[in-house]
Amino acid sequence: MNSKKNDLKSLELTVGDVFSKNARLKARNVNVFYGENKAIDNVTIDIGSKEVISFIGPSGCGKSTFLRCFNRMNDTIVSCIIQGEITIDEENIYDKKIDVVPLRARIGMVFQKPNPFPKSIYDNVAYGPRIHGLSENKEHLDNIVEESLKRAGLWQEVSDRLSSPGTGLSGGQQQRLCIARAIAVSPEVILMDEPCSALDPIATAKIEELIHELGNEYSIVIVTHSMQQAARVSKRTAYFHLGKLIEVGKTKEIFTRPQHNQTEAYISGKIG
Amino acid sequence: MTKKFINPIEATEIVKSSIKKRRAKDSRLRLYGRIAIGMATCFLFFMFFSIFTKGYPGFFQYYVTLDIKFDRERIDPKEDLSDTSLYEGEASKTVNESLFSIINPQGRKAKKEARKIVSSGKDIRIAKLVKNDPSLFGTVTKVKFALDDDIDSFLRGYINRDTPESERRISDNVIAYVDKLSEENRISYEFSDYILQGSASGNPEMAGIKGAFFGSILTLSVCLLIAFPLGIATAVYLEEIAKKNKITEIIEVNINNLAAVPSVVFGIMGLAIFISIFGMPRSIPLVGGMVLALMTLPTIIISSRAAIRAVPPSVRDAAYGIGASKLQVIFHHVIPLAMPGMLTGTIIGMAQALGETAPLLMIGMVAFIVDIPNSVVDPGTVLPVQIFMWADFAERMFIQKTSAAIIVLLGFLIAMNALAVYLRKKLERRW
Secondary structure (H helix, E strand, O other): OOOOOHHHHHHHOEEOOOOOEEEEEEEEEEEEEEEOOEEEEEEEEEEOOOEEEEEEOOOOOOOHHHHHHHHOHHHHHHOOOEEEEEEEEEEEOOOOOOOHHHHHHHHEEEEEOOOOOEEEEHHHHHHHHHHHHOOOOHHHHHHHHHHHHHHHHHHHHHHOOOOHHHHHOHHHHHHHHHHHHHHOOOEEEEEEEEOOOOOHHHHHHHHHHHHHHOOOOOOOEEOOOOHHHHHHHOOOEEEEEOOEEEEEEHHHHHHHHHHHHHHHHHHHHOOO | OOOOOOOHHHHHHHHHHHHHHHHHHHHHHHHHHHHHHHHHHHHHHHHHHHHHHHHHHHHHHEEEEEEEEEEEHOOOOOOOHHHHHHHOHHHHHHHHHHHHHHOOOOOOOHHHHOOOOOOOHHHHHHHHHHOOOOHHHHOOEEEEEEEEEHHHHHOOOOOOOOOOOOHHHOOHHHHEEEEEEEHOOHHHHEEOOOOOOOOOOOHHHHHHHHHHHHHHHHHHHHHHHHHHHHHHHHHHHHHHHOOHHHHHHHHHHHHHHOOOHHHHHHHHHHHOHHHHHHHOOOHHHHHHHHHHHHHHHHHHHHHHHHHHHHHHHHHHHHHHOOOOOEEEEEEHHHHHHHHHHHHHHHHHHHHHHHHHHHHHHOOOOOOOOOOOOOOOOOOOOOHHHHHHHHHHHOOHHHHHHHHHHHHHHHHHHHHHHHHHHHHHHOOOOOO
């Protein structure tokens, strides 16, 4: 574990309480570089168990980059270098011994643009359990698919057409299908990268409601451009600016009494 | 003072005055497009028209009907229908006797000429008939025999009976005999049973493409079995697995260069490596297929890589995000989605390979081979090489046979492309 001194170093930058009592994910002094470019500058934050936390900030502030550090999706980018430590249940996910395959099963992800596989609705949800060998038999797999779709609030709409293509659904339904696909492998954490940015207000409302419900069972990290959305769905909010974590706090407090002047400027619409 | 803005009324006028010019440009471009398409269609039409009209008669030839007395003692002296027995028999003599009874040639020279009227394959035809149906023995049955190619050319009008006898390939006597046969309605123009079922032959009237056709199928099968998996594996490795560095860059450049190497070079390489070093026999479809596989590999690799690159990254993200390993992402998502594109490339490569002559000449597939190859290690030839050889022969009848073989080759090609379109449609996701 890192020394207290290091923690304090990042605290000099960050306003608010970055720590959480029952932390599931801990990021300590994380730096991310794209080649020469420093995208994330010394960020320390905890993500609590069964907590919905939102990352807000202007475009290009590094919040998506930071989110993708948690399930090592940045691994696919050749020039990307990550320093610091991110732990899940006290285990460093960047340790050489850690295999990304089980890690990504523990930390699921929902992307900005709905990206169902060009397969049937059933196969979309069943894909994760299949590759990880989570189901014992066909009946069990059926149950997993049904339960996942129910949790994603999609079951009623698609139960009679599970074999039709997932890409034939509407945008909002596709995104819920992607959420169902993510929860089908029973993850502990779900990362959401602007999950509603491609959706209309009604679909957005549905997803937000869903995030609210799922927050009772999973830790959810959501990156969003919409401050209203952050206010609606999350208990904690983190504000990023130019790769730095400026302020973390209870959502209510961030939006009513921001401590840092940059946070205040962003929230009141002066920057961003 | 510089004029910063044009006022709206002026602007409207300017736009209006320029619109005519723009429209004219537009319609001119459209016209060029139409002319180009029209010309391309015309050329295509003329090509098909000329091949078809030239090649169509190649599927037909002239036959003569003779009454054959199937005398077992003469045709099958050992009475066991074996090849030796039929060979020792007097089938040809029987046919000639039947012919002579109609045309009555007088003297040795006349008889010699008369014997040539019926194609030299007559004894084989009798042997085939009695083997299929031994009950023919003891009967007198009408049998059709191919006419000699000179007679065929004469009947088609390529040899003029008004030219002096010394300047044409058939004598006055023979013309008289043919006239006599015509009078008796014994000569008929029918669909040739040699062109599709016969093999290479020095007698044009008996030459067919069956051997070359099967040679082509065997060669292409070998080519496909080698080039398709190898090409796709290379493309997947280069696109998905290999790190991008100097070495992969060099490999990439070389693959692209390989696509532009003249095909005959691959033939020389095949000769040097497969035949000289590995000591494989010449003229076999196995070596031909391997050489063609080398030739088609770059095409398959290049198009497969393009197909892999066209797979949306969001699908990869989704699969990685759920915890699929690299191999699972490749086999579950990338390859299935890229398959239609990979198939298109493969078919283009195969079509190239099907029409290729030069590299196969180098490895000896130009040999005169009468037998139909049964396996990839039997000597054989392929359709384009057969066409090439026939085009070189002097006999008039080979011209039509060449065109007929071209039609078969084109048919083969169209069938292959149709299969590709069908496979692609079937594999392409409906969503």
